[in-house]
Amino acid sequence: MSAYPHLSESLPQLATPDEVAPLLSMTPLGVVRQCRAGKIPGVKIAGRWLVHVRKLAEQLDGAPMPDAGGAPPKIR
DSSP: OOSOHHHHHHSOSEEOHHHHHHHHTOOHHHHHHHHHTTSSOEEEETTEEEEEHHHHHHHHHTSOOOOTTOOOOOOO
């Protein structure tokens, strides 16, 4: 079971940086930069970045668990 079910359940398979950013405690521009760097799984289609939500949730499952505040870890 995923430690971050809210990611894969609340969003479609592909999501915009605007949709993903609040869940990662990041700005949309930060999400785009991390996609470009290959740290967040995404694809650029017609000049727009889309995040692979399920791959991101799987990636976060391998990350350290969130602190007591319940926020998912930031991807850097």
